[in-house]
Amino acid sequence: MKLFSYNKISDTPQAAVASASQHPNAHYIGGGTNIIDLMKNMVMIPDSLIDVSELGDPGIRSTSSGGIIIGAAAKNSYVANHRTVRDKYPVLARALLSGASPQLRNMASTAGNALQRTRCFYFYDTASACNKREPGSGCDAMHGYNRMHAILGTSDQCIATHPSDMCVAMSCLDAIIHTVGKAGERKIPFIDFHKLPEKTPHIENALQENELITAIELPAPLFTDSSCYLKIRDRASYAFALVSVAAGLDLSGGQIRNARLALGGVATKPWRAVEAEEILKGKNISQDVFAAAAESALKQAKTFEHNAFKVELAKKAIIRALAIASRSRQS
Ligand SMILES: Cc1cc2nc3c(=O)[nH]c(=O)nc-3n(C[C@H](O)[C@H](O)[C@H](O)COP(=O)(O)OP(=O)(O)OC[C@H]3O[C@@H](n4cnc5c(N)ncnc54)[C@H](O)[C@@H]3O)c2cc1C
Numbered sequence: 365m366k367l368f369s370y371n372k373i374s375d376t377p378q379a380a381v382a383s384a385s386q387h388p389n390a391h392y393i394g395g396g397t398n399i400i401d402l403m404k405n406m407v408m409i410p411d412s413l414i415d416v417s418e419l420g421d422p423g424i425r426s427t428s429s430g431g432i433i434i435g436a437a438a439k440n441s442y443v444a445n446h447r448t449v450r451d452k453y454p455v456l457a458r459a460l461l462s463g464a465s466p467q468l469r470n471m472a473s474t475a476g477n478a479l480q481r482t483r484c485f486y487f488y489d490t491a492s493a494c495n496k497r498e499p500g501s502g503c504d505a506m507h508g509y510n511r512m513h514a515i516l517g518t519s520d521q522c523i524a525t526h527p528s529d530m531c532v533a534m535s536c537l538d539a540i541i542h543t544v545g546k547a548g549e550r551k552i553p554f555i556d557f558h559k560l561p562e563k564t565p566h567i568e569n570a571l572q573e574n575e576l577i578t579a580i581e582l583p584a585p586l587f588t589d590s591s592c593y594l595k596i597r598d599r600a601s602y603a604f605a606l607v608s609v610a611a612g613l614d615l616s617g618g619q620i621r622n623a624r625l626a627l628g629g630v631a632t633k634p635w636r637a638v639e640a641e642e643i644l645k646g647k648n649i650s651q652d653v654f655a656a657a658a659e660s661a662l663k664q665a666k667t668f669e670h671n672a673f674k675v676e677l678a679k680k681a682i683i684r685a686l687a688i689a690s691r692s693r694q695s
């Protein structure tokens with residue numbers, strides 16, 4: 365058995381940061397739906413838990429620039445069912461509702477979802493070699509059973525996918541992460557928040573030691589009426605994505621003025637397909653244009669023994685998501 369201390373902080377983010385700094389090897393806990401599993405499996409072994417599940421505003425408020433700010437402690441189910449999110453950011457509502465189960469969504473927090481760890485089986489199995497869990501130990505997934513693993517953003521150290529659905533939508537929506545740390549407050553663009561594994565797969569994001577996520581901001585919606593979150597998985601529910609696509613189109617008649625495209629289930633971080641977006645911009649809606657965007661998004665794909673099928677699956681999912689986004693509103 366591993367003993368750890370537990371402190372609940374519900375007054376200020378600064379107090380939570382101070383508490384984390386005073387305790388050795390401290391980790392924050394939101395809903396606990398990921399970190400507790402990791403602790404039970406001895407994958408994460410904190411000496412101290414700082415509970416931030418009741419810290420700050422757990423709701424959603426509007427910004428003066430037409431966007432919204434979602435509190436870090438806001439539950440996934442609350443956000444998914446919030447009237448403003450459903451009406452103005454349906455791609456986020458869809459993504460959240462496609463994840464996990466109702467019980468888990470009732471517990472999971474916005475910050476915890478953004479920071480959930482990979483579901484790579486070898487990461488969870490302490491008998492396996494895993495550079496993310498134990499830097500320098502190797503990667504058993506590389507030549508093991510890698511059907512669920514990434515084809516984009518991989519390195520010779522790690523090929524694990526980022527598992528979140530919410531983050532794919534957040535990436536597509538140009539979200540901004542608000543934090544508080546020892547050096548004060550920061551705002552980090554979502555696209556820069558998660559890190560590629562490169563030579564340091566254990567460093568997964570831009571947070572510094574004990575830095576706390578306080579909120580996630582969404583700018584004014586660009587494509588409310590023409591968006592889609594499409595998730596392809598082995599089961600119809602309660603399964604992580606094999607491929608997921610968040611697509612948003614800003615349309616003027618039949619022309620695409622602006623586009624956002626992000627992928628999940630195929631990459632080591634929530635994956636913005638920026639070059640594909642450029643292909644879409646200024647074009648008229650057509651199957652050929654969607655296919656060209658899909659080709660571009662998967663151009664850099666590198667496959668492993670069991671996951672080559674993801675390339676074609678991702679292309680087809682992109683074309684379908686763009687077609688849905690171009691036709692109708694999803695909510
Ligand atoms: C069976 C199962 C199925 C699932 N299926 C899906 C799915 O299909 N799609 C999907 O997207 N997700 C899925 N999930 C994952 C689920 O969405 C995450 O477990 C959940 O979002 C994590 O949120 P949490 O608040 O419980 O995080 P916690 O477990 O509390 O924390 C997760 C991480 O975030 C850190 N943290 C928490 N709050 C803060 C903060 N404010 N600042 C800094 N660090 C913080 C913690 O230290 C920890 O490292 C599934 C989970 C399970 C168990």
Ligand code: SF4
Nearest residue numbers: 484494495503522523
């Ligand atoms: S893919 Fe990454 S998480 Fe999985 S075993 Fe390899 S290093 Fe670990």
